[in-house]
């Protein structure tokens with residue numbers, strides 16, 4: 495009999511502790527709360543500096559950023575610089591964890607997740623973005639830019655800003671552009687001239703313009719995710735693919751497709767985007783910090799890009815890739831003219847802005 499009372503008390507105390515714990519834990523960890531809760535949030539990596547300026551005030555967030563490329567690739571370095579600036583400028587209140595190597599899914603799947611708000615940020619190529627916002631298809635048109643400086647004059651113009659903002663209609667906010675050089679063809683078979691592409695099955699980034707482009711070259715377009723290209727080249731599912739030197743090298747494609755022809759048919763920039771669902775929940779101050787940090791990460795990404803572009807060229811040449819220069823680009827430009835004709839009206843305004851940036 496005497497034992498019963500202590501047991502009831504034990505249950506009472508345990509229940510009380512559980513109720514108190516439950517009440518405490520419901521107050522933090524919500525990444526979208528708008529209250530000024532700066533303690534007990536789910537943020538894993540920040541240290542609250544205890545500063546009381548406006549950047550430190552407000553909700554704490556831990557966001558994810560999906561990246562296709564490996565950790566040392568220049569876009570990933572740009573993403574990390576961006577995340578670092580945001581973290582510094584909010585005194586650790588906003589953390590953006592970068593997930594490289596397509597850990598969060600292949601590019602198209604990552605874009606879909608960002609559109610839904612399941613992943614907050616991603617850095618992607620404007621190539622696959624064309625299926626989410628048609629204006630982005632303009633970047634897949636062949637030979638519309640003279641060189642990298644021309645691309646950047648356009649991207650940093652009002653027309654470039656307008657393109658970033660046009661993503662709002664598709665469920666994103668565009669934040670900044672990153673460099674991606676120019677794309678050229680490579681194959682497991684010798685590539686000496688434009689004629690060699692005829693009849694080849696060529697992997698392209700997933701969008702409609704690329705299908706028209708391969709038709710114009712007498713090849714057949716095989717859109718597929720980037721992560722499947724290596725094995726598809728290896729097993730002969732495709733004969734060729736196309737990309738810039740950094741991707742050709744870092745993906746290992748040069749090992750299975752050692753013939754490259756430097757036709758430079760496209761300059762398809764990279765873009766850093768955030769989910770509109772997430773963006774709209776942020777305060778104006780946080781939006782401004784995030785936008786400015788993205789813009790401020792561009793210079794670093796461009797610098798790393800320039801270094802890695804040279805390094806990857808050296809590495810693939812040293813590994814024995816046979817690189818053919820194109821001395822006369824005119825036959826290439828002539829061959830792809832039907833593609834420009836097909837899309838001239840659709841992209842009239844953007845093409846005019848690209849011309850104006852020459």
Ligand code: GTR
Nearest residue numbers: 562618619699720737738741
């Ligand atoms: C790269 C780009 C990637 C991806 C890839 C591809 O140049 O950086 O984001 O789009 O091309 O061809 O799929």
